[in-house]
Amino acid sequence: MSEERSLNFLEEIIENDIAAGKNNGRVHTRFPPEPNGYLHIGHATSICLNFGLARKYNGKCNLRFDDTNPVTEETEYVESIKNDIKWLGFEWDGEYYASDYFETLYEYAVTLIKKGFAYVDDSTAEEIAEMKGNLNTPGKESPCRSRSIEENLRLFEEMRDGKYKDGEKTLRAKIDMAHPNLLLRDPLMYRIKHEHHHRTGDQWCIYPMYDFAHGQSDSIEEITHSICTLEFIHHRPLYDWFIEQLGIFPSHQYEFARRNLTYTVMSKRKLLQLVNEKHVSGWNDPRMPTISGMRRRGYPAAALRQFSDTIGIARRENIVDIAMLEFCVRENLNKTSNRVMAVLDPVKLVITNYPEGKEDIFDAGNNPEDPNGGTRQVPFSRELWIEREDFMEVAAKKYFRLAPGNMVRLKSAYIVQCTGCLKDDAGNITEVHCTYLPESKSGHDTSGLTVKGTIHWVSVPHARTAEVRMYDRLFRIEDPSNEEGNFKDYINPDSMNVLPGVYIEPALAGAKPGEAVQFMRKGYFCVDTESTPDKLIFNRTVTLKDAWVKEVKKG
RNA sequence: AGUGCGAUGGUGUAACGGUAGCAUCACAGACUCUGACUCUGUUUGUCUAGGUUCGAAUCCUAGUCGCACUACCA
Numbered sequence: 307m308s309e310e311r312s313l314n315f316l317e318e319i320i321e322n323d324i325a326a327g328k329n330n331g332r333v334h335t336r337f338p339p340e341p342n343g344y345l346h347i348g349h350a351t352s353i354c355l356n357f358g359l360a361r362k363y364n365g366k367c368n369l370r371f372d373d374t375n376p377v378t379e380e381t382e383y384v385e386s387i388k389n390d391i392k393w394l395g396f397e398w399d400g401e402y403y404a405s406d407y408f409e410t411l412y413e414y415a416v417t418l419i420k421k422g423f424a425y426v427d428d429s430t431a432e433e434i435a436e437m438k439g440n441l442n443t444p445g446k447e448s449p450c451r452s453r454s455i456e457e458n459l460r461l462f463e464e465m466r467d468g469k470y471k472d473g474e475k476t477l478r479a480k481i482d483m484a485h486p487n488l489l490l491r492d493p494l495m496y497r498i499k500h501e502h503h504h505r506t507g508d509q510w511c512i513y514p515m516y517d518f519a520h521g522q523s524d525s526i527e528e529i530t531h532s533i534c535t536l537e538f539i540h541h542r543p544l545y546d547w548f549i550e551q552l553g554i555f556p557s558h559q560y561e562f563a564r565r566n567l568t569y570t571v572m573s574k575r576k577l578l579q580l581v582n583e584k585h586v587s588g589w590n591d592p593r594m595p596t597i598s599g600m601r602r603r604g605y606p607a608a609a610l611r612q613f614s615d616t617i618g619i620a621r622r623e624n625i626v627d628i629a630m631l632e633f634c635v636r637e638n639l640n641k642t643s644n645r646v647m648a649v650l651d652p653v654k655l656v657i658t659n660y661p662e663g664k665e666d667i668f669d670a671g672n673n674p675e676d677p678n679g680g681t682r683q684v685p686f687s688r689e690l691w692i693e694r695e696d697f698m699e700v701a702a703k704k705y706f707r708l709a710p711g712n713m714v715r716l717k718s719a720y721i722v723q724c725t726g727c728l729k730d731d732a733g734n735i736t737e738v739h740c741t742y743l744p745e746s747k748s749g750h751d752t753s754g755l756t757v758k759g760t761i762h763w764v765s766v767p768h769a770r771t772a773e774v775r776m777y778d779r780l781f782r783i784e785d786p787s788n789e790e791g792n793f794k795d796y797i798n799p800d801s802m803n804v805l806p807g808v809y810i811e812p813a814l815a816g817a818k819p820g821e822a823v824q825f826m827r828k829g830y831f832c833v834d835t836e837s838t839p840d841k842l843i844f845n846r847t848v849t850l851k852d853a854w855v856k857e858v859k860k861g
Numbered sequence: 862a863g864u865g866c867g868a869u870g871g872u873g874u875a876a877c878g879g880u881a882g883c884a885u886c887a888c889a890g891a892c893u894c895u896g897a898c899u900c901u902g903u904u905u906g907u908c909u910a911g912g913u914u915c916g917a918a919u920c921c922u923a924g925u926c927g928c929a930c931u932a933c934c935a
Contacts, residue, residue, distance in 0.1 A: 497933035
């Protein structure tokens with residue numbers, strides 16, 4: 307039955323907490339995106355982690371938008387984020403916004419001022435940076451540090467009332483300007499921004515910094531396990547300090563290593579650049595590692611969940627081979643997608659002993675992996691389209707497709723024997739000729755023959771056409787971010803190859819956007835969102851593994 | 862340089878003082894009306910040097926290497 311699976315380090319922490327009766331055994335996580343961009347595969351694994359942990363331990367998981375910077379945040383992103391999480395198959399327990407807590411946060415700040423743990427600083431950004439010191443020299447205390455509590459209270463209220471311009475004053479925590487952790491050298495709690503906020507409008511002109519919003523929001527929601535990536539590890543002492551001084555619910559932060567993928571970039575800044583500079587068509591371009599891009603590409607949500615599960619979770623840096631993701635995609639699609647025939651690079655096959663005008667209709671199984679997958683009808687005639695690469699005038703060794711004298715099975719139809727080919731003046735093959743064996747009809751084969759090769763085909767008079775977009779990796783090297791020079795220098799020039807007139811079998815005529823199929827022997831494809839009944843468009847989701855390609859490469 | 866975190870096959874992840882395992886990749890073979898899927902097998906690993914111990918990936922010491930932190934971003 308089910309194998310005993312070892313726990314990851316977060317599950318261990320949680321199980322220990324439950325065993326110790328911490329929080330009465332309650333588990334409450336949260337996924338805290340900032341609504342300033344689209345979610346990517348890294349977020350997807352974080353979503354699976356946070357929601358998955360809550361699910362596993364009968365807990366809850368909130369969705370909380372970390373919207374404390376009105377300059378970059380927009381409602382458009384809120385909607386796309388919610389949509390992506392739902393598509394991934396998760397439901398949040400509470401939908402919250404850090405901006406919901408602005409009033410409470412303000413009161414918390416007042417509390418800290420009253421306790422002498424915060425002060426208003428008149429220093430400019432440059433002065434603050436100057437006084438901060440650096441990695442090996444301690445900082446200097448601001449002249450404002452010794453202001454009286456009464457004055458701080460008055461000034462902070464005036465900041466809120468809009469009496470000061472952007473950057474004129476800040477509220478800082480009073481901790482230790484000589485602390486080896488730079489974040490503890492009197493970090494900023496509030497800054498002035500006369501900006502319109504996507505939810506609170508013009509109600510506020512002071513906004514809390516991440517460090518004075520995130521932990522407090524966790525605490526307000528009584529989050530038990532606040533999970534974030536490793537770069538926030540230096541923030542944890544500050545996270546704990548604020549909670550302790552405030553005496554509020556003690557949420558705890560735990561960090562894990564973000565997961566990187568080969569042949570891609572993950573930072574929002576770089577992704578934004580790809581979009582803005584039109585290297586891709588948008589955030590949901592099928593080559594993008596965004597959730598919306600992968601969805602459009604045809605990656606099933608279940609594959610993303612499986613991927614997240616498979617790669618696990620740890621605290622060491624890593625770069626996951628994209629082959630792992632592709633494996634998960636293939637494994638899911640193999641079980642669920644119907645097989646159909648499409649000829650991407652066509653050459654005509656003429657069956658010289660098949661009467662002109664005659665046709666057969668074959669029932670072809672939709673999915674060998676699914677006994678209840680049903681069948682569809684596929685028309686057959688004297689002239690068929692086949693792949694150009696399925697014929698060789700002189701067969702290479704181990705090549706068992708069409709070549710003069712060779713026999714192959716036409717999938718779901720007859721066995722044919724190649725008799726030769728026609729060429730144009732330039733020597734290009736224009737037609738392949740063969741004869742068929744009537745007694746080899748699929749399902750009623752009495753020929754007694756077995757052939758090594760089976761190829762796919764589409765009947766010429768019955769064929770429909772579609773545009774097929776052949777996608778490949780966006781970058782041509784494993785780790786574009788770590789390479790010398792600009793990451794954009796490593797964009798794969800062949801990341802998208804559009805085939806305008808691919809022949810597809812007629813059963814595909816009514817395919818709807820989002821529908822996933824396997825073009826037999828060619829890969830998994832899905833109908834693009836831009837597809838219409840008049841102009842069908844397919845995206846290549848992922849290729850099939852191809853032992854023949856490897857054989858050819860070996861030479 | 863200061864502080865913190867980390868180091869297990871090509872990649873990801875287990876082993877919590879007692880047989881270095883799983884997945885993927887690669888390779889070889891079987892099967893096949895998809896050169897797919899499936900099945901079988903193979904190669905490849907504990908950063909280094911000491912120490913503790915009957916026994917060390919695990920504990921200790923010293924080193925090496927990598928990453929993060931010096932935004933009024935999150």
